[in-house]
Amino acid sequence: MSKKEKPLGMRIGENVFCIGYLVFALVAGCTFILRAQATGDIFYSICAGMTLLLGCGDAFHLVPRIMINFKGATTIESEQRKRDFWLGLGNLVSSVTMTVFYLFFFAALSVKHGNGDISSVSGNRMILLMVLIVLAVIRIALCAFPQNRWFSKEKDTNWGLYRNIPFVVMGVITVGYLIMLFQEWLLAVLVTVSFVCYMVVVLGANRKPMLGMMMIPKTICYLWMISLFL
Template identity: 35%
Template sequence: MRAIFETLFDIFYLLTVLSVGIRMIRNSKGSAQFQLFGWMAVVLGAGDSFHLVPRALALCTTGLDSYAFQLGLGKWITSVTMTVFYVLLYYVWRQRYHIHGQKAVTLAVYTLSAARVILCMMPQNQWLTNHSPLSWGIYRNLPFALLGLLVIVLFYRSAKENHDTAFRWMWLTIVLSFGFYIPVVLWGDVIPVIGLLMIPKTCAYVWTVLIGYAAMKAEYKKEN
């Protein structure tokens, strides 16, 4: 039952974010903001597929232990693509609110992103085994969490200051995604049931993508 549910959920998730992302890219009408948002969704779905597809195969066949290499490689790739996702989201913020300058903020985004990617590339992570150490899970996620916190603050403040109803909950989707993700990093290996929090975490990302898509449709509807 778990294998069927997870597999169907993952298929729904990947098809949703990829199809919405592609649609946004194709229908962006030259809008840098929505084109970026579309690419952000595609990066999210494509990156997660490297982990979710092997996971679905593992659950439906011989089990997770038999796919340690594929799952580890998928997590490794996803850790990088998720970092790219937040960099793109940062530029969506800049485009949407017509931000100029802010070099210190941009430097912080790139510094945290670089730190995250470098830490993810360290062999101590032991990605391709079943025994990835908790300590390195914490190390590589510290700059990632700070990057997420920075993006949360930026969207919260800008949406409030600009009375942006379309993006008023963007900050909350990111809060929820990290809120569900952090317990999995800390206790997922010790208490396997905590891994189920990845489902609402994934739903939070779907919400993120749908906010952008709904905003695009609403803006183009006004123009017509």
């Protein structure tokens, strides 16, 4: 076994978790669609878009990881470059979809705590949504810079920080309105934990790869959040 290869048990466990997460996101998304069709409630339509966007975006980086775990380590340079490309592309796509996820998240909460339709996103809530949209656009634009080195193993930690500054601000605003506007304390805790785990990975996983395991509690937070909407 290659020194760089994960133990078989770890690879199997990671694959089971990743596949379970993707199946859950698909089933939850389809459940929201069926509820939206049955009730005509726009809340479920927004939740369906939010959940399927998250699951499909994460699939871009989880499916390559699943395939790599099945195949094991490689010493073939061309194969490694191919893996780096697909993992990098997956991380780029999921960074974008995860950002847009919070726009759907805000809209869903506004409808849930409003009068049940899209007009609930008005007044102060519309201002907050516009601020989130601006931050999301800035974050996505920063993700597009080549200095991020998405397709290389040698990541630039500084750019990992730059592109995530607007994302963290989105998280702070999200937690703020969850507490002050909606009194959704459990969701506030889940969003906070997911952001903390994510930033630990962004800032530390390059130097200490085991910190990448923090993506597991981050993902569990997302599963819990979707479950609460269900």
